[in-house]
Amino acid sequence: MSDTKPGKTLTLKKKPAAAAPDAEQKRPKRAGARARQVAQLEREREKKQPTPAALPVAAPAPAREADERVREAPPRRNRERSPRAPARAEIFRVFAPCPHGLEDALAAEMQALGFDDATPDRAGCQFHADWTGILRANLYSRLATRILVEVNHGPVHHEDDILDLAMDTPWERWFGAEQTLRVDTSAIRSPMQSLQYCNLRAKDGICDRLRDREGERPDIDTVRPDARVHLFLTEDTGTLYLDTSGESLFKRGWRLEKGEAPLRENLAAGLLALAGWDPSQALMDPFCGSGTILIEAAWIALGVPAGIWRPFGFERLRNHDARHWRDIKDDARSHIATQLESPIVGYDLDGHAIDAARANLERAWLTTDAIRFEVGDARHVRPPADTGWLVTNPPYGERLEQEDDALWADWAQNLKQHYSGWQVSIISSDLDLPRRMRLKPLRRYPLHNGSLDCRLFNFEMVTASYRKPK
Numbered sequence: 335m336s337d338t339k340p341g342k343t344l345t346l347k348k349k350p351a352a353a354a355p356d357a358e359q360k361r362p363k364r365a366g367a368r369a370r371q372v373a374q375l376e377r378e379r380e381k382k383q384p385t386p387a388a389l390p391v392a393a394p395a396p397a398r399e400a401d402e403r404v405r406e407a408p409p410r411r412n413r414e415r416s417p418r419a420p421a422r423a424e425i426f427r428v429f430a431p432c433p434h435g436l437e438d439a440l441a442a443e444m445q446a447l448g449f450d451d452a453t454p455d456r457a458g459c460q461f462h463a464d465w466t467g468i469l470r471a472n473l474y475s476r477l478a479t480r481i482l483v484e485v486n487h488g489p490v491h492h493e494d495d496i497l498d499l500a501m502d503t504p505w506e507r508w509f510g511a512e513q514t515l516r517v518d519t520s521a522i523r524s525p526m527q528s529l530q531y532c533n534l535r536a537k538d539g540i541c542d543r544l545r546d547r548e549g550e551r552p553d554i555d556t557v558r559p560d561a562r563v564h565l566f567l568t569e570d571t572g573t574l575y576l577d578t579s580g581e582s583l584f585k586r587g588w589r590l591e592k593g594e595a596p597l598r599e600n601l602a603a604g605l606l607a608l609a610g611w612d613p614s615q616a617l618m619d620p621f622c623g624s625g626t627i628l629i630e631a632a633w634i635a636l637g638v639p640a641g642i643w644r645p646f647g648f649e650r651l652r653n654h655d656a657r658h659w660r661d662i663k664d665d666a667r668s669h670i671a672t673q674l675e676s677p678i679v680g681y682d683l684d685g686h687a688i689d690a691a692r693a694n695l696e697r698a699w700l701t702t703d704a705i706r707f708e709v710g711d712a713r714h715v716r717p718p719a720d721t722g723w724l725v726t727n728p729p730y731g732e733r734l735e736q737e738d739d740a741l742w743a744d745w746a747q748n749l750k751q752h753y754s755g756w757q758v759s760i761i762s763s764d765l766d767l768p769r770r771m772r773l774k775p776l777r778r779y780p781l782h783n784g785s786l787d788c789r790l791f792n793f794e795m796v797t798a799s800y801r802k803p804k
């Protein structure tokens with residue numbers, strides 16, 4: 335029933351403890367080797383000046399440890415143009431939004447990254463961090479959509495209060511007329527008539543303050559701004575956030591081939607978290623499409639930080655300490671593993687989807703043997719190991735063709751016959767799916783995939799669950 339497993343040379347669960355360089359050289363280079371090699375090259379390229387060797391930190395260091403590695407910011411050249419940089423010890427209140435349904439998983443992820451006070455909130459999580467912690471949250475979080483730093487908060491009963499709040503915020507610390515700006519506004523239960531007008535008031539407040547202080551206003555660029563500000567309104571308050579991420583964090587920088595109805599990368603990572611996948615165990619997606627779930631999984635198993643190959647908004651802000659940021663990334667790159675411990679396998683009925691998945695695999699700097707992508711029918715394919723996790727996003731909803739009842743019955747038959755010992759997790763907007771498959775879920779997690787209200791159904795395939803179809 336099972337294919338041969340790759341040799342176990344590395345315990346990925348314990349991967350944060352850095353492998354001895356010797357042992358690593360002896361290991362056959364596979365899977366993440368390419369990612370690591372490219373990271374190495376990039377590191378060389380980036381190093382215009384010599385920097386101290388990466389510290390021997392085993393895991394992504396907790397925020398407070400990382401703090402100790404911060405070097406002083408370079409001396410300011412112009413007092414007018416370079417106001418106070420974030421002080422080393424300054425602590426910020428942070429809100430990290432995420433897809434609905436991943437709040438607890440995100441708070442757990444942030445805690446694991448060292449943000450001990452991370453607590454789930456509506457469609458996101460709150461925590462406190464210093465500036466280094468904010469950079470690390472951007473680099474490492476697989477579940478967050480953005481990392482927003484609170485820069486002001488106050489009562490808002492009238493649109494003019496927004497203007498005052500924005501004028502009262504020291505924007506010159508972060509950006510000025512040399513940066514372009516975009517402002518977005520969202521609200522829950524706000525009595526304001528027009529969010530567009532609120533947005534305009536916030537923008538005016540920011541620009542007026544900068545003009546008063548520095549003589550010039552930043553230009554607005556809604557497509558590719560240097561600086562992004564978010565205004566969040568409630569019934570009677572307003573909060574201004576500086577967006578440190580820039581483009582949404584689910585954009586890892588590898589996706590080219592979209593395929594049909596691809597998942598966002600942070601939702602894919604969320605499915606793996608809610609499924610409870612153990613990265614040292616086999617993983618399969620029999621409706622893999624362009625391969626999002628499996629590529630995300632390979633990065634998790636190899637310890638490739640989610641943001642290692644993408645730019646961030648904070649890099650375009652005033653006082654960005656490029657050298658310190660490079661040190662943080664150097665440390666992260668030095669912990670990328672070279673070998674996967676267990677098979678990761680994807681099938682799709684559509685050959686074009688498999689081509690797209692293979693192209694994405696390549697663009698994610700993984701070797702072709704990291705994930706086995708093959709054309710296959712979920713109704714017939716067999717698992718690659720005796721036990722493991724199947725995590726999948728089969729066709730559903732308005733996005734794809736009319737569901738086919740026979741497909742679910744036949745697929746369920748295959749699972750019941752051949753996948754005992756497997757944990758099966760399926761995301762679907764079809765709330766009736768367990769009934770169609772004649773399977774009882776252990777857990778069901780409400781989730782949003784874009785605008786679709788979905789559930790992640792977790793099933794455990796045991797021999798007893800096999801019943802002949804009526």
Ligand SMILES: C[S@@+](CC[C@H](N)C(=O)[O-])C[C@H]1O[C@@H](n2cnc3c(N)ncnc32)[C@H](O)[C@@H]1O
Pocket residue numbers: 592593594595596597620621622623624625626627681682683684687710711712713727728729730741
């Ligand atoms: C929602 S898409 C998966 C998208 C994927 N999660 C991604 O991020 O790209 C569902 C996929 O199931 C595939 N599919 C449909 N019926 C199938 C079957 N019987 N066996 C295998 N794949 C099938 C479709 O070709 C499609 O690529």
